[in-house]
Amino acid sequence: MSHPPLQPGWIDAPHRHAALGRFALESGESIDDLRVSYVVHGDPDDRSKPVILGLCAIGSTHHRLDFLIGAGRAFDPSRFTIVVVDALGNGLSSSPSNSATQPRSRFPRFTIGDMVSSQKRLLEHLRIDALHTVAGASMGGMQALQWGVQFAGFMSHIVALVPMAKTAPWAQAMNHAGRLALANANPEMARGGAxxxxxxxxxxxxxxxNRTPQRFASDAAQAGSVDAWLKQRTQWWSAQQYDPLDWTYQSWAYDAHDVGHTPGFGGDTARALASITARTMIGVPRLDLYNPVEDGEWAARQIPGSTLLRLPYDSGHMAASEADPAAAQFLNVEIGRFIGEA
Structure with a gap:
């Protein structure tokens, strides 16, 4: 896809691409010509500042963490160099929708571990050999925990917001319902073009x-009615130009996620989490109807010395975003304090 229209609050940083060659996947298949899209906030050639790696959520781009980036915010470019990477399958990095040699349903399935490996290859390309912080929300938080297991010692801090270390059956069912909604409404989805x-x-x-009943009641009231909100939201999302097959592929990776599948852990999720050496913060809201709060709490208990940050807000899964201004301000303060700790 082309870059979606710039939204209020997004930072218009130059878009960069790295062509990284053939890329082997965990399945044994390969992406013919890996392309990773990313942005850099700060001077990429200034090696004097510690580096933060930002990760995006399912169906999102490198703008997902923009609410944390900027002067006086947690990720301040005067203190850090911030590299934010587009995940495999988001339409900007290598995806079913943009592959010349493996288009549409010929594109191989990938995992969250593959996303992390592609990001590590990008950092090698950029000659970055250590990270201060790896941060993400939702699927980005899941990638952040995978980073901590897969490349332990490469980063000193992890910030994982509304994550899971192993995808819950509830979240899998939500994704399944989302895929059915797309497939039933778009029977030619695999071919594209419509x-x-x-x-x-x-x-x-x-x-x-993504919402709680309280948050949706507020949103619908502001729109005038439930029908008005649904119509407005559908029109807005359609304008983002996201490809439904890309989302479907990312949702398959989401469903299969388990840090215990990392080589060396034999499917033991708890043991994999216990191997994380980075200082880790996990943030959870009061209620999350996508990634259950209990799964984030459990992950935090398995990671030595981790910090569990409770977000006292009622926006649900969206509490880890700019969509809840109070939560966004709270996160900037708490994350800024956390990553400033030695």
Missing amino acids: ATDWSAWIGVMHVFA
Whole structure:
């Protein structure tokens, strides 16, 4: 896809691409010509500042953490160099929608571990051999925990917001419902080229998964009615130009996620988490109807010395975003304090 229209609060940093050659996947298949899209906040040639790696959520881009980036915010470019990477399958990095040699359903399935490996290859390309912080929300938080297991010792801090270390059956069911909504509304999805009907998917993923009843009641009231909100949200999302097959591929990676599958841990999720040596903060809201709060709490208990940050807000999964201004301000303060610790 082309870059979506710039939204309020997004930072218009130069977009960069790295062509990294053939890339072997955990499945044994390969991406013919790996391309990783990313942005850098700060001077990429200034090696005097510690580096933060930002990761994006399912169906999002390198703008996902923009609410944490900027002067006086947790990720201040005057103190850090911030590299934010587009995950495999988001339409900017290598994806079913943009592959010349493996288009659409010929694109191989990938995992969250593959996303992390592609990011590590990018850092090698950029000659970055250590990170201060790896940070992400939702699927980005899941990638952050995978980083801590897969490349222990490479970073000193991890910030994982609304994550899971192993995808819960509830989240898998939400993704399954989202895929069915897309497939039933768009029977030619695998071939591409037709306008996408997102309306049913919006109900599943943007209402039931991402909001709480309290938050949706507020949003619907501001729009004038439930129908008005759904129509406005569908129109807005359609304008983002996201490809439904890309989201489907990312959702398969989401469903299969388990840090215990990292080589050396034999499927033992708790033991994998216990191997994390970075100082780790996990943030969870009061209620999350996508990634259950209990899964984040459990992950925090397995990681030695981890910090569990409770977000006292009612926006649900969206509490880890700019969509809740109070939560965003709270996170900037708490994350800034956390990553400033030695």
